[in-house]
Amino acid sequence: MGKNRLEAFSDGVIAIIITIMVLEMKVPHGDSLEALAPLLPVFLCYVLSFVYLGIYWSNHHHMLHACQKVTGSVLWANLHLLFWLSLVPFATGWMGENHFAAAPSAIYGVVLLMAAISYWILQQLIIASQGRDSLLKKAVRGDWKGKLSPVLYTIAIVLAFWSQWISIGLYVFVALIWLVPDRRIERVLLSENT
């Protein structure tokens, strides 16, 4: 299985998810600026999810860069990741329409947590396929972001039923620590070549 087609397919799926999510923001009734006001929480949810999907797309790209061959298990682990990412618009829409109510905010965290777990599974399978001198293994050594994120998602899910604003704050915080692009993989790849 060529890596290129896996990348192209993943790009296609993420491009569709990220675009249609924003397209789903409904045109308001009424033609005044006030008609836009109720859309604000929905809009903010979309911005947050847009950033998350952008982070996944960017990190996915870097990870596949360090992957030479695509095995059957890597292929299915990738589809598994895409499945959870494709639920992001659902969770986003539910959270936005209910103005950050407790249950939708918790479910949003569950989807993020499952996406993080499926990303981790994909990473482990690529490392396993590379054998002892895995480039990716070196690259993700000391990957504190990848370890911290699922912990923070879990805390956010539990706390959502007590105060959803803490949950939202945690989701925003995790997005911010990831926005700094992951240059470790690039660095290891560069140092290998020299």
Place this chain on the structure above:
Amino acid sequence: MGKNRLEAFSDGVIAIIITIMVLEMKVPHGDSLEALAPLLPVFLCYVLSFVYLGIYWSNHHHMLHACQKVTGSVLWANLHLLFWLSLVPFATGWMGENHFAAAPSAIYGVVLLMAAISYWILQQLIIASQGRDSLLKKAVRGDWKGKLSPVLYTIAIVLAFWSQWISIGLYVFVALIWLVPDRRIERVLLSENT
């Protein structure tokens, strides 16, 4: 006709089908966890169809890998396959919304059967285009999955009007036997190169 553009187009269509199918899961009214309960059968249908589309994408990829040139008939057999795959979300939605009623469960099987037949036609046309020493012909020799699946779909369609749970069980069973990725084509290709 270049194989690359056929692959890219097929990838695009399958990516759109698989993604939009999940996106069609409607956001529930109400903001409690209980509001999610009626979505469970719909969700399970989507998971099943997601797996089926993943199987088709993966097998399609392997088959085209063993195909050197794209003739007009291969192009149209491919579009024919994509047409039936594009009906999967329709059958999935109808089955999910009616909680696995008899007729929708049978129609779901009809769509799967037609997709399997159109896949088989595409395979035969690629083999025919390759002439006597067809790589693909060797690769699919002893393809018991490809022969068994349409038989099981047909049984499932008939039995749906008696007990749809047997049908659903058969659809899940066929998906499971395909989830083991098809390494035969890769093996024949490898042995050719050595």
Place this chain on the structure above:
Amino acid sequence: MGKNRLEAFSDGVIAIIITIMVLEMKVPHGDSLEALAPLLPVFLCYVLSFVYLGIYWSNHHHMLHACQKVTGSVLWANLHLLFWLSLVPFATGWMGENHFAAAPSAIYGVVLLMAAISYWILQQLIIASQGRDSLLKKAVRGDWKGKLSPVLYTIAIVLAFWSQWISIGLYVFVALIWLVPDRRIERVLLSENT
């Protein structure tokens, strides 16, 4: 401007149009086989438009194969073609929902006619960009299909208000004469290389 990106973009747009058109077939209310009956005209419309979009995708591919460089005017002529193709689902849905009424059947022909004209403009601009020894010019010499189709569309548009079944018959007839894939371009390209 690289030809590859123009091809990839066109493929993406046509893949989205062809797929979403089929996805728009609404899941029927009711869980019996009879509930599918009213969908039959809609379904047949979709099959016809699916074939038309497949023909355009295939011919577009062959035409770009014979095109070396993409000028600004070729780029915009291509977008112009994509614009009319993107109206096919609209015309298809209107015709299907109104069971082949006169006005929708005529508008369907108008969209096909505009797509044919924009395809012709694109072809002329590619020929112009190739200069005197245009490969494409040789390839489309004696292109009776490309000349006959707009004439038949125009007849179908006018006759729709008298009997829409003649119009539908003409649309089906034109699709059938195109289904035979266009090998002229390939032939000229081959003879150039030898």
Place this chain on the structure above:
Amino acid sequence: MGKNRLEAFSDGVIAIIITIMVLEMKVPHGDSLEALAPLLPVFLCYVLSFVYLGIYWSNHHHMLHACQKVTGSVLWANLHLLFWLSLVPFATGWMGENHFAAAPSAIYGVVLLMAAISYWILQQLIIASQGRDSLLKKAVRGDWKGKLSPVLYTIAIVLAFWSQWISIGLYVFVALIWLVPDRRIERVLLSENT
């Protein structure tokens, strides 16, 4: 990060935006030609936005052509641009449904202005990544279109509350001055190679 995947992802997102925007034009109730009349303003809005997205796709392509490496900040500036472009269908739909009312016409301008600003940011970041001898910097020297457009958008936003027809006229005017394809980048690239 490979430039190809950034291009492919951007192409995918823009292809989805441009196509789905047109697909969102709703099939009218009624089967007479008169039923199409109320769709005319909506249709004209779509044509305008289709042209704008075509301009962005074309210019984006030329700009990336002059870009050698993709840094993390370029990647996110590109996603930022795609985010604002993905709001174009929303603004188009709101403006079309309300027949060019004041507030929707102003918001349409805001989305165009934000897209123009995010395009400019992306351009500056690519120039910065190229260092002192930036090809792109030379190419956009004297870019009066890029400087004039945001000024005209701002005037259009303010004037929308006084007369929205002036705003619409300005949006059409800006689209027209961009329709002439931007050959400056190509020219600089060519002169570098000779």
